[in-house]
Amino acid sequence: MAALLQRAFFGRTKQASGDLLRRFSGRLPAAACAAPLPLARDFAAGPYIPLPDKLQEGAVICYPHQGRTFVLGPNEPREHKDGGFRIAVIGASGPMGRQISRSLVQMRKTFSGLGPMTVQFVGRREGHSIGMLMGLCSELRDAYEEFCPHLEVAVDLEAVRADIIVMAAGAMLSPAYKTHADLVTANAEIFGYYSSGLVHNNSRSIVLVVSNPVEFGVDTFVSAGFKQEKVLGTGAYLDSMRFRREIGAQLGVPRQQLSGLVLGVHGLGMVPCWSTVRLSSMASPEKEEKLEKLKSEGLSRKHDTNAVRALAYEVRDMMVAGNALAATGLVNKQPADVRAAVRRYLSFFSGPNYPRVGIAESTCRLMGDLLNGSETRSAAQVQLSSDKFLGIQGHAIGAPVLISGRGFSLAPLELHAMEQEAIQGAAKEADELNRSANAMNLFQMIKRKAAAKKVPA
Structure with a gap:
């Protein structure tokens, strides 16, 4: 009721709104009048306050x-x-x-x-x-x-x-x-x-x-x-969505009918986990059979980050040179897990400031999972405080997680031996990258301190 009164007072000054609310307060339950009206400037009420020419520090x-x-x-x-x-x-x-x-x-x-x-x-x-x-x-x-x-x-x-x-x-x-x-x-x-x-x-x-x-x-x-x-x-959340989309395109089913995770590092070193892929019961037996064949092929194929990286760089160079159709054709020839890793290079290198629509939408979906009041099983880059996920500890890695409004907890997951080995290799790569980044930060800090000493007091 108080909210209805507030809308009714829209456009009045703060004082006039308060007078009118007091006039009606005797006819309303006390609880309805307990919430204070927002400041007049929160609505269109009262005189307009001109904006300053410069924004004050902290404003x-x-x-x-x-x-x-x-x-x-x-x-x-x-x-x-x-x-x-x-x-x-x-x-x-x-x-x-x-x-x-x-x-x-x-x-x-x-x-x-x-x-x-x-x-x-x-x-x-x-x-x-x-x-x-x-x-x-x-x-x-x-x-x-x-x-x-x-x-x-x-x-x-x-x-x-x-x-x-x-x-x-x-x-x-x-x-x-x-x-x-x-x-x-x-x-x-x-x-x-x-x-x-x-x-x-x-x-x-x-x-x-x-x-x-x-x-x-x-x-x-x-x-x-x-x-x-x-x-x-x-990263792992987005990579998982890309992986499922590529599989769905090959099966002729919507991504929503597939589950499956990508773990490890984000990007070309990602580890698509075929052992986690499942198809909805709504799908036909023929689709199920086709998926099992794809999974068998995927699990028998050795994870080769260097080969994926070489392919991605070839696609990148083709895009920069303006050979977009040939680059897309090259990506489309690859298996679903490789397509999921490399296809982003078609958009990232198609021109300056290309809109990152897919990344933005997946980020907002993840936010929806955080805010929907339940636990959602997914994948994300997280720092683990224990070695319960393949012995990885002390730095971030793409891991299976339960996501909720309280953050994340590690989700139990059984993986194929080859997938476990690939994720452990990816963890070493992430650790090396972190060491390089930390060294870069230290170098920049030393430069700033040296520059500060040269500035006269």
Whole structure:
């Protein structure tokens, strides 16, 4: 009832709304009047407060649903929870972050039962980031006015408040960064900057790491102080969806009728686990028989990361040269597990800033699994505190997990001996990559200290 009255008062000043509510309060149960009205500026009520020319340190630009834009100062009280939830997208002004932001807003109806939803877009003060994020808010409100969540723009890490943090900042595979080794060089320091800057105000948050190398990203956020069971990398989740789609295309069935996991490292070293693949009982016996043949072939084929990497680089070079049809034909000739690993190179190297639609949608689906109130069996990059998964411990790896609103727990899973061996090999590769990234971070820290000493006091 109080909510109905609040809507009835829409457009009135705060004082007038309060007077009217008191006039009706005697006719309502006490509980209906207990919740205070939101600030007038949270709606379209009251006089418009002009935006400042410059954003104060720690301030946030707020776009309330069906309200006027305003700036919330660093020392002003922040409404949080209200029975709802907050999501922060780190790197929202980049091509990956923008696509994730759009997918999140589109999924607002899916999250409608969870109460008010706020999406905070986190960018930088340098360059055009603020302008791009304000433009993004304007476009999203134009497109999804009927159900758009509350939106915010933050460019200082101390202003970030979220229940779920999506780490999407940094370089991506592209013509400028052609290998995961290139991404280590580009992103190692970025992971350290954001993880250390966010943990103070968000130590209880769930973190979804989308940026690569995802294993190093997970380890960095855990090392910064985020809870181990609440930091997940999205790579294995996305790889599993790609694997199921390729199998489904070959069988002529929807991906939804298939289960199956990809574990190990994200990318070309991923380990598609044919032993985990199952087909829904809705499928015909002929489809089941065809799947068993594919599984038998897949389990008899030795996992060769070097061969997959060589093929991916060939596809990459063909795409960069403009031979898209020939590159696609080469990918289509491969078995389903190899196609799942390599097909991404057709889009990643088709041009600059190609929209990462698949990655964005899978990230939002994973978020749905976290928020749907149940445990979902899946795969994700996680750091394990025990050696219960193939003896791997101390660094992140794609593992079978149960995902819920509390984070993850390790899911029991029996694997073929060859799959176990491949995952253990992938874990060694991930550990070597992490050592390289840590060395890069140490080198950058030494450079910063040396530069600071040269600056006169």
